[in-house]
Amino acid sequence: MERPEEPRDRQGRHSAGLGAALIILGLILLAARWLPGLDLWSDPGRSWPLVLVLAGVVVAVAGLGSGSSSSAIPTVFLAGLGAILYWQQATGDWRSWSWVWTLFPAMGGLGLVLKGLVDLLWSRRTAVAAITGGLRGVAASTVLLGLLGPFLGAPPQFARYWPAGLTLLGLLLLLRPRRHYDR
Numbered sequence: 001m002e003r004p005e006e007p008r009d010r011q012g013r014h015s016a017g018l019g020a021a022l023i024i025l026g027l028i029l030l031a032a033r034w035l036p037g038l039d040l041w042s043d044p045g046r047s048w049p050l051v052l053v054l055a056g057v058v059v060a061v062a063g064l065g066s067g068s069s070s071s072a073i074p075t076v077f078l079a080g081l082g083a084i085l086y087w088q089q090a091t092g093d094w095r096s097w098s099w100v101w102t103l104f105p106a107m108g109g110l111g112l113v114l115k116g117l118v119d120l121l122w123s124r125r126t127a128v129a130a131i132t133g134g135l136r137g138v139a140a141s142t143v144l145l146g147l148l149g150p151f152l153g154a155p156p157q158f159a160r161y162w163p164a165g166l167t168l169l170g171l172l173l174l175l176r177p178r179r180h181y182d183r
Contacts, residue, residue: 024057024079046089052082069118069130073111080107099154102144109137132172139168 056078063071080103088094112134119127145154146162 024060028053047086049082049085049089052085053079054082056082064118067122069115069122069124072114072118073108076111076114077104077107080110095153099145099149099152102141102148102152102154104141105137105144106141109134109139109141112137132175135168136172139165139172141165143169 056075059071059078060075063069063075084100084103088096088100112130114134116127116130116132116134119125119130142165143162144165145158146160146165149158150156
């Protein structure tokens with residue numbers, strides 16, 4: 001039977017949610033200030049995808065405030081999709097959908113890594129499994145983008161990085177706990 005949550009625990013989770021929201025908002029504002037041509041709010045017709053990024057921040061704050069680390073996965077998907085759509089809107093490169101889909105396993109993987117890190121902060125047992133599972137998603141995405149990207153129209157420099165995905169995948173397989181069965 002679980003013990004009831006103490007007010008102190010709840011306050012810590014609300015602080016974590018607010019802290020995460022402030023970090024994300026600060027990074028967005030810094031990017032807008034430091035990256036030339038990233039004028040986020042001057043043209044609503046061009047910056048509409050940022051609504052998805054904002055939705056991701058809202059999901060993160062709601063999840064962390066309620067004590068759930070599972071909100072990290074939809075947070076990364078919403079923010080990642082918003083960033084992709086913003087880039088496509090800014091550059092007009094809508095044909096990039098032919099290869100951009102290879103980034104989705106990485107978004108799921110990064111969401112799992114973020115979930116694992118939050119679980120690690122809250123001393124939950126699922127932290128290591130989430131982090132290693134997330135890294136597998138990132139590795140799979142790297143391999144997909146590197147191998148298929150050049151054939152699907154991705155910029156050719158992506159082809160250089162697929163061996164990094166294979167290396168990460170190999171490391172994860174070596175470090176995976178082995179189960180021994182007695183006969």
